[in-house]
Amino acid sequence: MLSEIAFYGALETGLIYGLVAFGIYLSFRVLDFPDLTVDGSFPLGAAVAAVLILQGWNPWLATGCAALAGMAAGAVTAILNVKLNILNLLASILTMIALYSINLRIMGVPNIALLSEETVLTPWYDMGMEFHQVPVLLFLIVVVVSLILLWRFMKSETGLAMRATGANARMARAQGIATGGMVILGVALSNGLVGLAGALFAQSQGAADVTMGVGVIVIGLASLIGGEAVLTPSTVLRALIACVIGAIMYRLAIAFALNADALGLRAQDLNLITAVLVTLAIVLPGVRTNLTNRFTRNKA
Amino acid sequence: MISATDLRLTFGKGTPLENPALRGMSLTVNQGEFVTVIGSNGAGKSTFLNALAGEVLVDSGQIIVDNLDVTRQPTHKRSARVARVFQDPLAGTCENLSIEENLALAIKRGQRRGLTTAVKKQYLEKFRDSLSSLNLGLEDRLSDKMGLLSGGQRQAVSLLMASLTPSSILLLDEHTAALDPKTASFVLELTTSIIEEQKLTALMVTHSMKQALEVGSRTVMLHQGQVVFDIAGKDREGLEVKDLLGLFEKQRGLEVDDDSLLLG
Numbered sequence: 001m002l003s004e005i006a007f008y009g010a011l012e013t014g015l016i017y018g019l020v021a022f023g024i025y026l027s028f029r030v031l032d033f034p035d036l037t038v039d040g041s042f043p044l045g046a047a048v049a050a051v052l053i054l055q056g057w058n059p060w061l062a063t064g065c066a067a068l069a070g071m072a073a074g075a076v077t078a079i080l081n082v083k084l085n086i087l088n089l090l091a092s093i094l095t096m097i098a099l100y101s102i103n104l105r106i107m108g109v110p111n112i113a114l115l116s117e118e119t120v121l122t123p124w125y126d127m128g129m130e131f132h133q134v135p136v137l138l139f140l141i142v143v144v145v146s147l148i149l150l151w152r153f154m155k156s157e158t159g160l161a162m163r164a165t166g167a168n169a170r171m172a173r174a175q176g177i178a179t180g181g182m183v184i185l186g187v188a189l190s191n192g193l194v195g196l197a198g199a200l201f202a203q204s205q206g207a208a209d210v211t212m213g214v215g216v217i218v219i220g221l222a223s224l225i226g227g228e229a230v231l232t233p234s235t236v237l238r239a240l241i242a243c244v245i246g247a248i249m250y251r252l253a254i255a256f257a258l259n260a261d262a263l264g265l266r267a268q269d270l271n272l273i274t275a276v277l278v279t280l281a282i283v284l285p286g287v288r289t290n291l292t293n294r295f296t297r298n299k300a
Numbered sequence: 301m302i303s304a305t306d307l308r309l310t311f312g313k314g315t316p317l318e319n320p321a322l323r324g325m326s327l328t329v330n331q332g333e334f335v336t337v338i339g340s341n342g343a344g345k346s347t348f349l350n351a352l353a354g355e356v357l358v359d360s361g362q363i364i365v366d367n368l369d370v371t372r373q374p375t376h377k378r379s380a381r382v383a384r385v386f387q388d389p390l391a392g393t394c395e396n397l398s399i400e401e402n403l404a405l406a407i408k409r410g411q412r413r414g415l416t417t418a419v420k421k422q423y424l425e426k427f428r429d430s431l432s433s434l435n436l437g438l439e440d441r442l443s444d445k446m447g448l449l450s451g452g453q454r455q456a457v458s459l460l461m462a463s464l465t466p467s468s469i470l471l472l473d474e475h476t477a478a479l480d481p482k483t484a485s486f487v488l489e490l491t492t493s494i495i496e497e498q499k500l501t502a503l504m505v506t507h508s509m510k511q512a513l514e515v516g517s518r519t520v521m522l523h524q525g526q527v528v529f530d531i532a533g534k535d536r537e538g539l540e541v542k543d544l545l546g547l548f549e550k551q552r553g554l555e556v557d558d559d560s561l562l563l564g
Contacts, residue, residue, distance in 0.1 A: 157404075157413035160397070164405055167394040170386075174353065175461075176379030176410035 002252075002259050008132040010255040012204060014248035015139035019197035020216060021223040021243035022150060026190035028224065029239065030154075031166040031183055036092040036217050037077045040099025041070040041191040043213035045198025047103045050112040050208035059120045063199040070195020071188040073099060078187035082180040103210050112208045119203035135204045142200065146193065147240050154236040162186050163236075194220075218274055223247035225281040253277060302469045302501070303328040307351055307361035309525075321347040322358065323525035329469065329503060333532075334495055336512040337505045338544075339522035345505045348522065349473050352503070354378045366468050380410025383467035385458045387474040392458030395447030399438060399457065402446050403427045406461035430460050434490065452483030456490055463494050470495070472504040476511075488515065509541045521548060 002010070020038065027035035045066035052062035073095055080091035104110065124134040153159040164172040165182040172179050194216070202208040227246020233239030257265050257273050265273065309322040321344050329335050339345045350356045352363060354375035363371045365381045386392045393402050404418045407426075424442065431439040434456050438449075446454060455475060462470055472491065476484035492515050495502050506512050512519050518532035521544070528551050531539070 153415070155417055155419070156415045157408060157418045158415055160401055160405060160418035161413050163397060163401075164394050167396055168391070170355070171392055171394060172405075173355070173375040174379060174384045174386075174392075175405050175408070176376045177405075177413070178376045 002255055005132050006255050006259055007252075008136055010251040011248060012132075012135040012139060013201070014251035015136065015143050015244070016197050016201050016204070017219055017223055017247040017251065018143050018244035019146060019193050019200070020220040021227065021247045022146060022240065023190040023193035023197075024217070024220040024224050025239060025243050026150075026186055026193070028221070029166075029233075030163055031186045031190075033078075033081075033166070033183060033187060034089050034092070035074070035077060035187055035190060036089065037073055037095045037099070037187070037191055038194045038217050038220060039213045039215070040096040040103070041073040041194045041213075042198040042201070042216040043103050043208070043210055044073055044099055044106070045070050045195030046202035046208035046212060047106040047112075047198075047210070048195070049199035050114055050202050051106055051108075053114060053117050053119060053203075054112065059118055059122070059203065063120060063196065063203075066199035067192045067196040070198070071192035073195070074188040074191025075184055077191070078184040082183050099213075100210065107208065107210065110210045113206060114203060114208070115206045120200070121203060139200060139204075142196075143244055146196075147244065151237050151240055158185075215271060215274065218271075218278060219250065220247075222274060222278040222281060223250050225278065226250055229281055229284060250277065301329065301331050301364075301366060302352070302503075303364045304348075304352065305362045305364075307348070307358045307363070309347060309351060309356065309358045321525055322351065322361075325361070325522070325526055327520060327527055327530075329501060331501055332499055333518055334492075334500075334502045334516040335504070335518045335520055336516040337503060337520050337522060338507075338509055338512045343522040344525040345522055346473060347525075349384075349471050349503070349505055352469070353382055353384050353471055376410075378410075381468040382471060383409065383462040383465075383469070384471045385455070385462050385473065385475040387477055389451035389455040389458070389478055392461065393446045393454050396445060398443050398445055399431070399449075400424065400427055400442040402457065403430075403461060403464065406464045409461075409465050409467075411465075430464065431457075434460070450483075452479050452487060455479060455483075455487050459487065459490055459494060463498055463500065468501060470500050470502040472502060474505050474507055477507055491515075509544050513539055513541070513544065519544075523548075 020042065023038060027033045048069045049062045049066040052065055053059055077092045077095040080086045080094060081088045086094070121134055121138060124138060125131065129137070154163065161172065161177045162182045162185065164175065165177060165179045169179045172182070198213070201212070223246035224243055225246070226249055227242030227244070228239070230245055230249065231238055231242040233242050254270065254273060257263060258267060304325060304327050307322045307325040311319045311321055325344065325348055337345055337348070347356065351358050354370070354373055354377070357372065361371070362369060365378070370378050370381070400419050404423060407423060427442060428439040436453055436456065438453065438457070446457070449457065458475070475491070476487050479487060488511065491504070494500070504516065513536070518530070519536060520530045521528050529547055
């Protein structure tokens with residue numbers, strides 16, 4: 001079974017990936033824009049936050065700048081697509097590749113340690129709370145606030161216009177919606193959330209690393225799809241809650257797999273497990289309907 | 301008033317598939333007119349409508365709506381003046397948004413969209429009123445997903461959405477063509493009653509000559525990207541499909557070889 005520390009650790013990263021899943025929900029589901037920029041904007045957020053914290057900035061301010069940097073990266077991807085007519089997937093790969101160089105430039109070195117620095121978590125430790133519970137509580141607050149803001153946004157006039165853009169662009173244009181602008185805004189917001197997640201991840205792990213973005217897109221997708229399998233996303237609120245549930249479920253499943261000695265799995269198997277989990281999450285709902293159909297057919 | 305002057309547009313210029321869709325199309329629609337547009341396949345009906353809506357930009361010519369030159373404006377900038385119902389019942393609405401959300405999108409057509417709630421309480425009464433005029437019981441299903449509705453119901457809601465806010469012209473692109481005959485006649489009746497009630501200026505493309513003569517106040521026929529005849533008022537009264545065919549042949553010295561124009 002999981003130790004208490006491993007359990008809280010899984011919750012902590014799960015909550016951070018909940019923010020990533022929000023971002024991926026925005027791009028993949030709302031805008032129907034397969035965006036791989038996140039593999040670059042996650043470490044971008046970490047890099048910006050780490051460098052600014054090292055320079056003595058207020059950690060919340062640094063985290064805010066990280067989110068803005070993520071938004072800028074997303075905007076670049078969307079502009080490549082909307083204004084220069086580059087295929088969306090390719091545009092996002094271009095930005096992702098470019099960000100690898102940019103992240104190295106920002107950090108100057110491939111890895112920055114934040115262990116003895118003042119982060120968003122430090123004041124909470126000083127309040128005398130349990131060491132491993134602090135990040136969970138703090139990130140839970142961040143996730144809930146983001147969820148409520150996103151939900152309200154999706155219900156607003158602009159948010160509705162964004163949803164229409166992804167669902168039926170021709171209809172959206174006929175209703176006077178500047179669909180190009182909506183795509184830019186949406187992909188920027190999406191990557192802003194991912195940048196925020198990267199910044200929080202660096203602070204909770206005590207380091208920023210240029211390679212920490214590898215596979216973020218797959219984990220985010222795994223969370224999104226897994227969450228949707230558990231909680232049918234019939235409304236925006238349900239879809240957003242599903243993102244968080246999916247992300248936490250995913251991290252718990254990983255922690256469990258790695259901690260179960262009987263399975264003989266090791267940390268280096270992480271990406272393989274991720275791929276298997278994503279495949280299962282995509283395939284299982286279909287299997288379930290197939291089975292139901294078979295049974296109902298037999299009955300009839 | 302909307303006026304198009306000498307519109308020209310060629311698709312696939314410089315390729316083996318070069319296709320001149322509009323070849324000097326000119327048409328002026330006056331305030332309050334309901335014009336029906338007919339023409340065989342490839343006559344340029346849909347392209348003309350798309351050019352008016354802004355979905356395609358013309359190579360040359362000029363489009364004026366209410367004294368404003370909109371020739372180079374994209375669709376969303378024109379949308380405050382130009383309302384539209386598509387041929388495909390699925391195209392005019394968003395199936396994964398609710399009925400009230402679709403209507404809330406339409407009530408803001410061509411206006412700035414802010415961060416206030418999209419589906420406002422003060423809209424709901426108006427939505428219910430307009431939906432109940434359809435007699436489809438949709439007024440009690442405001443929060444249902446659009447995708448649950450049938451094609452005819454969705455087309456009826458599309459019509460409502462297009463007429464929810466004032467426009468200079470309503471473009472109807474064979475909007476009954478994809479429906480079964482009974483539903484098609486329901487949607488057509490709805491169309492004429494909405495246009496009459498709100499005194500809208502409208503341009504309706506249709507594939508049926510009979511329909512073109514039955515509704516509206518003026519009929520235009522397109523052929524090879526141009527207007528070949530334009531008939532209104534006394535000349536149009538009592539006109540039948542065969543008269544229309546005769547007119548067409550006299551004008552062009554051509555035989556109509558598109559059966560679909562004669563049928564229906």
